Amino acid sequence: MQTTTLSFSNLHQHGELFANLLRARKQSFIVQNNWDLPEDEGMEFDQYDTPQSRWVAIHERGQVMAGVRLTPTTARCGIYSYMIRDAQLGILGGTIPTDLLYDEAPVASHVWESSRVFVSHAVPTETRRKVQLALIGEMTRAARDLGATRLIGIITTQWPIWAKRLHLDIQGIGRPLDFEDGQSQAVSISLATKLH
Structure with a gap:
């Protein structure tokens, strides 16, 4: 199993990995x-x-097992910044409620957004925890390398259970949100309190 953090600057060094990551996201x-x-x-x-x-990929023999996208909260591209902030500003047309956060969405170089987090359904149950740990480990390492001391994202409301299991310092920063596939919540993950 390999872990790779992709950027537009290094995509050419990793063959089909970025395309395979986007294919795994589609699946x-x-x-x-x-x-x-x-x-x-x-x-x-x-x-x-x-x-x-940046995109973190956990992969083996060309197959992407898990992934996550990291976006700086200072990002700007046309009318867009990052998903949570754009949802709060109403730019996403209501697909995510505008009242998802208790406070105003941060815009700071030390805060990055974690989105499109997944572990492939094809990963066997006996391997999932190892893949999850590799994904979290590489995500936090990559974010720290980018200068982040905090990540924000939207995850399942079951996060207190797996935060402890994955040794993450997570706090809810918004109300529970009802989506078709279950309840989720905006959270903040501190990267300053525990170095892996």
Whole structure:
């Protein structure tokens, strides 16, 4: 199992890995979760897949097992910034409620957004925890390397259970949100309190 953090600067060094990551995202979010998201040539993508973002891939022999996208909260591309802030500002047309956060969405170089987090449904149950730990480990390492001391994201409201299991310092920063596939909540993950 390998962990790789991709950027537009290093995509050329990793062959089909970025395309395979977007294919795995399509399988996870569009096929499995039935989300209405942009897709083309078998790949899922959106307006936040820009040179400002980074992508963490857990992979083995060309197969992407898990992934996450990291986007700086200082990002700007046309009318877009990052998903949570754009939802709060009403730019996403209500697909995510505007009142998802207790406070105003941060815009700071030390805060990055974690989005499009997935573990492939094809990963066997006996391997999932190892893959999750590799994903969290690489996500936190990559974010720290980018200068982040905090990540924000939207995850299942069951986060208190797995936060402890994955040794993450997580706090809810918004109300529970009802989506078709269950309840989620905006959270903050501190990267300053525990170095892996």
